[in-house]
Amino acid sequence: MTTSNETTLTLRRPTMGAARVIALIPARNESARIATAIDGLHAQTRVPDEIIAVTNNCTDCMATAIAARDAGAAVLDLHGVRGKKAGALNAALDDVLPELDDQDLILIQDADTILTPGFVESAGAAMRRKVGAVGGVFYGEPGGGLLGQLQRMEFQRYAWEIHRNGDRAVVLTGTATLFRVRVLREIKAARLAGRLPGGSSYYTTASLTEDDEITKAVKTLGYRTMSPAGCAVTTEVMATLPKLWAQRLRWQRGALENLRTYGLTRVTAPYFGKQIMQGVGALAFALYLAFVALQLAYLGRLGVSSFWTAIGAVFVVEKVVSVWSAGWRSRLLAALLVVELAYDLFQHAVYFRALADLVLRREEQWATT
Incomplete structure (x- = not known):
């Protein structure tokens, strides 16, 4: 190892029996x-x-x-x-x-x-x-x-x-x-x-x-x-969005690369499951948005279902409760939902870009954030 001051670090000894x-x-x-x-x-x-x-x-x-x-x-x-x-x-x-x-x-x-x-x-x-x-x-x-x-x-x-x-x-x-x-x-x-x-x-x-x-x-x-x-x-x-994109793309690509390196084991199985569910959730969200767009295009309005309205209400409550300790701004944004849905879309885009880079074996890039 090369150090600029060419000194060796000497660590202090602890109290008898204590861990340093x-x-x-x-x-x-x-x-x-x-x-x-x-x-x-x-x-x-x-x-x-x-x-x-x-x-x-x-x-x-x-x-x-x-x-x-x-x-x-x-x-x-x-x-x-x-x-x-x-x-x-x-x-x-x-x-x-x-x-x-x-x-x-x-x-x-x-x-x-x-x-x-x-x-x-x-x-x-x-x-x-x-x-x-x-x-x-x-x-x-x-x-x-x-x-x-x-x-x-x-x-x-x-x-x-x-x-x-x-x-x-x-x-x-x-x-x-x-x-x-x-x-x-x-x-x-x-x-x-x-x-x-x-x-x-x-x-x-x-x-x-x-x-x-x-x-x-x-x-x-x-x-x-x-x-x-x-x-x-x-x-x-x-x-900024470019910095966030670079950070999250590195995190997501790194997580996928690590799973490929370790393979499917007792330890990695939950991580594989989480990645699969993340992909399924992103696809389901994309299909939902496509369905909403088709309804608006062909019917000019959105259909209302009491069942799906109740499911959506539970979803909003969970989002609010999970950020309750973060203060009123977080609770308000969570209740509005639409802003966080846009943020979710951003995260889904990161996921699919990282997955595509992995499959196509594009060179890994380290971006300083």
């Missing part, structure tokens, strides 16, 4: 936001023993590293490391893991994310029995106009679904996740032995969504993944 928590913040040109992320870690009820900013191939003239040091973090400044975020994390983990015990914990957090003060403590408490990693429950930051509001509603529903599912994490979000050191070591060993796909390190550099892939790796090794309500994080929302 080491926070890694991968960052590239994040001078404007990284100090806020580090401040959020210093404000934790259980402050990490070490906070390390992992700056990788920055082009902002060391501004990210300086901002991180000024905020009280150590800096591992990498140059020439390939594989974007996943490659930087692999290099950083190779650097710090030899000094850690199996029971120690690694917190990996994005530089544009702020953790609620109880995140580390809640995540540590959730590390029971066969739990191998604890991911954050992410919420959108303020701003972004109507598009930002729709994303916040989407994130709120995702949090609602996690809670209804017993706090089990579907994906170990890249915004913030706490790993057992033992599990990370097992992932690398399993990849080297050919028991897991994805290369020869902790994170795979072959996936557009390394957080989704490592979730499947953790589960394939027999560990549980959790996202308790106390592990809330606030993350960036996309302020």
Whole structure:
């Protein structure tokens, strides 16, 4: 590993018997936001023993590293490391893991994310029995106009679904996740032995969504993944449609690619089912819109059915209830329905574009958002 200051990080020893928590913040040109992320870690009820900013191939003239040091973090400044975020994390983990015990914990957090003060403590408490990693429950930051509001509603529903599912994490979000050191070591060993796909390190550099892939790796090794309500994080929302399109296309394409890589297994079966249901739902919605258009074209009006009106009312109530905690703006938008239906159409377009790219084997594209 090459670092700009050619120093080796030395981690502090913990109190006898206590597990250390080491926070890694991968960052590239994040001078404007990284100090806020580090401040959020210093404000934790259980402050990490070490906070390390992992700056990788920055082009902002060391501004990210300086901002991180000024905020009280150590800096591992990498140059020439390939594989974007996943490659930087692999290099950083190779650097710090030899000094850690199996029971120690690694917190990996994005530089544009702020953790609620109880995140580390809640995540540590959730590390029971066969739990191998604890991911954050992410919420959108303020701003972004109507598009930002729709994303916040989407994130709120995702949090609602996690809670209804017993706090089990579907994906170990890249915004913030706490790993057992033992599990990370097992992932690398399993990849080297050919028991897991994805290369020869902790994170795979072959996936557009390394957080989704490592979730499947953790589960394939027999560990549980959790996202308790106390592990809330606030993350960036996309302020423009092109940025949102690029982000969601990367997420969707990455999820499909990961399923193709792993194949159908006990772990991936629910993920395959979710993708299939997403496609069926998108097709059903398209057929419904076509039916409505035909009614208007040939009859000049919409037919009214008490049965389907009742079904629609239940649908609206579910949408409102699922965003209730997000405030009155979210409730109003959910009740109006039409705006969210347009947002759903956008999501369906992303799904079919990603599926087409996969089938046609178009080259995967990484878009910075």
